[in-house]
Each structure stands twice: as structure tokens, then as C-alpha cells.
Amino acid sequence: MATVLLTGATGFVGRQVHRRLVALGYDVRVVVRAGTASRLDVAVEKGSLIETDDLFAQDPAWWKNACAGVDTVVHCAWYVEQGRYLDAPENARCTAGTFALAQGACDAGVSHFVGIGTCMEYRLPGDRLTVQAPLEPSSFYAACKLSAYHMLQQWLGARGVAFSWCRVFYLYGEGDHPRRLAAYVRRQLEDGKTVQLTSGTQLRDFLDVSEAGAMIADVVETRQAGAINICSGEAVTIRTFVERIADEYGRRDLLEFGTVPPHASDPAAVVGVCNLVRPPQAAD
Template identity: 50%
Template sequence: MLVTGASGFVGAQIVRQLIRNGHALRLVARPAAAARLASQFPDAEIVSCGDVFAQSPQWWEKACDGVNAIIHAAWYVNPADYLDSEQNATCVSGTFRMAQGAVAADVQHFVGLGTCMEYALPSEQLSIDAPTAPATVYGASKLALFEILDGFFKTTNVRFSWCRLFYLFGEGENPKRLYPYLSRCLAAGEPATLGSGTQLRDYLDVAVGGAAIADIVDTGQVGAINVCSGQPVSIRAFAESIADRYGRRDLLEFGAHQPHPRDPPAVVGVPNFAVRVPKKEARS
């Protein structure tokens, strides 16, 4: 099993579940991340490279030698500009070269990570058949990659799964995002300034989401897959649930910020990921 992005927010959870499921792992990462992964996951094979998205199909063919499946969790995720960065296009082209190498190496299953931002928003019922109309470069790039890979893999024997992630939160999350911001403020007894909090979101703990993605290798589910809870929760209610852990709802200051112009009032999915049936034998 080969995994990219294993040191990331979602990738780390995927790797932990794969280990629990009995998979032997090969993790591809930049040198600094590779060193951390070697310490975290001593039983995994670590492949270090300068840039995952700069490698040739031939490099990926060699990296995938003996691998049955790939979970590709790497992407450009700088919170300051990832929504509109030209690096998204680099990720698309680099991933296609990875896919070419995977086919040449006879990989049997390719699992990629998409986003709820591929859909036409807002909506409280985003099934995998919902219309797509991304409003950001990030969403458009993910959707373009899904369509490219879907067409490409149909001409091969590779099974293709595409996991559209909704609002994952939890361990390892970027400190600038909502959950760690709230946790940091509340733990310190400091006010947390927020918008109105009326927007509806589909929140899912990243440990649950990561496990669902890892399990796809065993369930064999293919096609578009919504990794979400299916439960509409307002940002206000989500913030209050975090504040209740500290007994400090009084620290939440709603209405302090105006919503971002591109912030949709509702993003709620319809989950369709299959439940894994445990197997005892080890796989690679």
C-alpha cells in the first residue's frame, strides 16, 4: 500500500487506520516529512523525494513496484491561498503522472481525495449525483482531476475511488481553522470572536473520516464517495458544543465578523461510504 500526504491532517489518520487494518505501508514524502514519518511509523517503508508533484511517470512506476493500492492524500493546502493558488494546477498534472506510473506498475486500486467544493453550493442535500459547479480554483482543480482520472482509469484495469471530503476537524488541524482556534481561546479563558454562526456545515471528526478513507481499500468501493456525517449543524451550534467542554459559552462572541463573500450558507452532504468488514490476513 502506497500513501502520499501521510504527514498531513487527513493523511496521518488514514495511515493509522491502514496499520490497524493490517496493511504494509510505503509512504512517499518530502525529506523533512519523511524523517518524521520514519519516527512515527517505524514499520513503514519510507520513500523520500523532493516534490511529490514533480516526479515523472517512470519515477512513479518504480515507486509503485509491488504495490496493490495507492491512497493519494497529498495536495497544496496553504490556508493563506490554497483556494485560488496556481499550485492547484501543478497538483493536477503531477497526480496524472502518478496515475500513469501506477498503471505501468500494475497497481490495482487508486484512491484520490476530492472536496465538497466540487459541488454547486449552497445545498443541504449534496449526494454524489448533485450538480457540480466549483467556485474556487481549488474546487475546479479537484473536479477536473476527478474527471481526468475517471476517464483515464476506465481504459485500464485500475479501480478508482474519489473521496469528497466535507468539514473534517480534530487532531492535527491547522491552528488557523475554527476548531483549533476555539479550543485555544477557550482553554486560555479568552474570548473567541466569530461571525453570526448561522451557516450550516457538515462536520466530521478527522479520525472517523480518515478511517473511512482507509477502509475503502478493503471494501473495494469505487466512484465518487462523500466522506461526511450527513448532519446539518450551524457554526454557532458547533462552537457552542466545543465551548460546553470548557463550560464557557460566555466566551463566544458571535456577530463580530462579517461572512466571507464566497462563504455558502449551507454545505451538507449525503454520506455513501461503505462499512468495512474486517479481514485477518495482512495485505500490501
């Protein structure tokens, strides 16, 4: 089975990708920040673990060595500190570090590079966002992701490396940050506390992170090139999404819609059209 180099394997999305790749039989080599290997959900042999103080500070030569014998790179790592990442300058470092990784991967003979983008690269709002939809990021984070997409598309394409760019939509589930919507709602309900929310009329495309991880791993299987929407394709209001969670606890009475004003930059709709090609075994 082919060898995959995975970054971000201790993160929200990366840990799910890691599990799925191992389940599919891939030999996975992970690059993690020094001292964080204990957070890995899947056991990794010593020879398949690479630790570094800052993977975004490494040069192409370092990455060439890390990618020796690797067939596919799946790059999940990025700066994502909740409440800060949208406008953080660290995003620019991530873009530069991602390009260094791509250079090293090419020099090592990697044949397939999978990057992780965001639905926020699109012009919003949009209730039916295909991969042909106009691109117009509205945050520094999304602008840096889109810059990485364009850079990698040109650089890898000119060198004959297959390039896949997985744009994730609204993920929730295991490992979610406590300040994000689903985790916040569950915590409040479990504590018997009221849940203060906007009116909840915004349309979103919600997807469990475990399914997103499986979808990204499927891209490794199929080698589907280009931009790929990692989404459910289902338009759901925030109110409906939250009520589904509350129904698990039988506590809709704790939901207080309209008690929080909507953020000025919050789009009315972010819903994707999924263009993922599933491998034959996934479709059976």
C-alpha cells in the same frame, strides 16, 4: 496482506489514513517530502519509505518504480497552505503531478487508485449533497480537484483500474491548522479570551478527521468505486458546533456571535449524504 502506497502521510488527513491502514494490517509504503519523515506518526521500515524533494514534480517512470509491487494507491498529498491554497497556482501542479502518479501506477500494475477530493466540487449551497448533485467548483482549488477527478476517472477506467474519489467535508481534530475554526475556538477558550464569530447560522457537515481517515481506509478494504462523500450526514449550524466546544470548557460566555461579518463567498449550507459502504467488520 496487500501493499498500499500512501502519499501525504504526514498531513492532516493522511496521518489518520496511515494509522488506520497499519491497524488493519496493510503493508504501507509512504512517499514523503525529503526531511519530513520524522513527522510520521507510525514507524515505517526503511524499505517502505520513499523520500523526494517534490512528489508533484516526478514523472510516470519514477512513479512506476515507486509503485512496484503495490496493490492500491491512496493519494492524500496536495498543496494546502492555509489562507492561500484556494486560489494558489500550485493547485495546477498538483493536478498534473497527480496524473503522472496515475500513469506510473497503471504502468506498475496497480489495481486500485484512491484519490481525495473536496465537497467544494459541488454546486453550493446545498443541504443534502449526494454524489449525484451538480458539480460547479467556486475556487481554483476545487476546480483543480474536480479536473483531477475527471482525468483519473477516464484514464484509470480505460485501463481497468478501480477508481475511488473521496470527497471530504468539514474536518476538524488532531493536527488541525490553528487558523481553522475548531482549533481557533479551542485556543481562545484555553487562553480565556473571547471568540469572535459570524452569526453562525451557516449549516455545515462536520466530521472528526480520525473518523474521516478510517472511512478512507475502509474504501481500500471494500474497493468501492466512484465518488464517495466522506461526511457525517448531519446538518449542524456553526453556532451549535462552536457551542458544543465551549461547553467542554464551560465558557459559552466567551463566545461573541455576530462580531465578524460573513465572507461574501461563504455558502449558507454545505451538508452531505454519506454513501460510504462499510466493510463487514466495521459494521459489526
